[in-house]
Amino acid sequence: MTADTTPTQTATGPGGAAPRRGTAPGADAVRRAELAAFLRSRRERITPEQVGLPRGSRRRTPGLRREEVAHLGAVGVTWYTWLEQARDIHVSPQVLDAVARALLLDRAERSHLFALAGEADPTPGRECGGVTxxxxxxxxxxxxxxxxxxxxxxxxxxxxxxxxxxxxxxxxxxxxxxxxxxxxxxxxxxxxxxxxxxxxxxxxxxxxxxxxxxxxxxxxxxxxxxxxxxxxxxxxxxxxxxxxxxxxxxxxxxxxxxxxxxxxxxxxxxxxxxxxxxxxxxxxxxxxxxxxxxxxxxxxxxxxxx
Structure with missing residues (x-):
C-alpha cells in the first residue's frame, strides 16, 4: 500500500499558490525549487546496490530512478515526480519521513529536507546533539x-x-x-x-x-x-x-x-x-x-x- 498516491495541488488559480504569511511573493516557488534540487541530488548519489536493488544492464540514470525512490518509500510515483518537479503540492510529514528513509538521509540532511518543506519533523533528534x-x-x-x-x-x-x-x-x-x-x-x-x-x-x-x-x-x-x-x-x-x-x-x-x-x-x-x-x-x-x-x-x- 502506498501513501499519497493521488497528488493534490492547491487550488489557487493560474498564479499558483498564494505566498505564505510573512514571505515575499515567489518565495514559496524558490523554496520548492530548492527542495526539488536537493531531492534530485540525494537520489542521484545512491547506487541500487546500497538499497538492495539490481543494477540492470540498461541503466542510464545516475543513482536511483524516481520510481525506485517512490517504491522504497511506499509513496506514489506521480506524487514523488511532482515533488522533484517543484510542483505546488501538499507534503505531509509522514511522506517526508518515508522519503528521508528511502534516500538514506543523515540527521543534517533530514533537518534540511523538513525545513525546505516547511513541516515539523515527526521523529526529531535532540535539539542540541552535542554541547561544544x-x-x-x-x-x-x-x-x-x-x-x-x-x-x-x-x-x-x-x-x-x-x-x-x-x-x-x-x-x-x-x-x-x-x-x-x-x-x-x-x-x-x-x-x-x-x-x-x-x-x-x-x-x-x-x-x-x-x-x-x-x-x-x-x-x-x-x-x-x-x-x-x-x-x-x-x-x-x-x-x-x-x-x-x-x-x-x-x-x-x-x-x-x-x-x-x-x-x-x-x-x-x-x-x-x-x-x-x-x-x-x-x-x-x-x-x-x-x-x-x-x-x-x-x-x-x-x-x-x-
Missing part, C-alpha cells in the same frame, strides 16, 4: 554564578557546578529526568528550593505551551506532556487551563538548605535560532546572595565540607 567545548568553558568561567544550557522543551543539556547544586544534585539524576518541567512538578528537593512554587509552575507551563505550538507534531514534546500528566495532578490542572506566556527575565528566589535564600536575576543568551538552545545565567541581586553563591560554588567544587 566553548560553551562548556563559558559556563565554567561564569562560576560562582549558576549557568545552564537549556532547550525550548526545558531539557537541561549542560550546566556548571554551581547550577548543578542550586536546587538538587543534578549529577545524581538520570539523563531522562534532567528537565526543568519534570523536576518542578515531581522532584521534592527541586520543589522545596523554589520559594514561590505555585507561581513558578504556572509560568513554566505557560511558557512550555507557547513553545510547543511550533512542535505539536513532535513525539518528544507529546511524550513529556503525557509523562507529566500521568505523574502530577498539579500539572493536569494547570495544563487544562491553556495559559500561554512569552519568555521574560525576572528576579527568582531559591531556598538552598545549606546557604539560605538566594535572590538571582536570570539572563538568557540564545546560542542558535530562536527558539533553540539558550544559555541561562543567574547573577546575584545583592551582596549577601553573592557571598552565598561563592559558598555554594566552593561546596560544589569540593573545597568545603557540605
Amino acid at each position: 567545548r566553548e560553551l562548556r568553558q563559558m559556563m565554567c568561567q561564569l562560576e560562582p554564578f549558576p549557568a545552564v544550557l537549556q532547550n525550548s522543551r526545558f531539557d537541561i543539556l549542560a550546566y556548571n557546578a554551581t547550577y548543578g547544586r542550586l536546587m538538587c544534585d543534578l549529577d545524581a539524576l538520570p539523563e531522562e529526568d534532567r528537565n526543568c518541567m519534570w523536576l518542578a512538578f515531581t522532584h521534592p528537593e527541586w520543589r522545596a528550593s523554589t520559594v514561590d512554587l505555585d507561581a513558578t509552575m504556572r509560568v513554566m507551563a505557560a511558557k512550555f505551551r507557547a513553545s510547543m505550538a511550533e512542535h505539536v507534531a513532535e513525539p518528544a514534546w507529546k511524550a513529556l506532556v503525557a509523562r507529566l500528566t500521568e505523574a502530577s495532578p498539579e500539572f493536569r490542572e494547570i495544563w487544562a487551563q491553556h495559559e500561554v506566556i512569552r519568555p521574560m527575565s525576572a528576579v527568582k528566589l531559591f531556598r538552598h538548605p545549606r546557604v539560605g535564600v538566594l535572590q538571582l536575576s536570570s539572563t538568557s543568551l540564545w546560542t542558535g535560532p530562536n527558539p533553540g538552545p539558550k544559555l541561562i545565567s543567574y547573577t546575584p541581586v545583592d551582596e549577601q546572595t553573592r557571598e552565598r553563591l561563592e559558598r555554594l560554588a566552593a561546596e560544589a567544587a569540593g573545597l568545603v565540607t557540605a
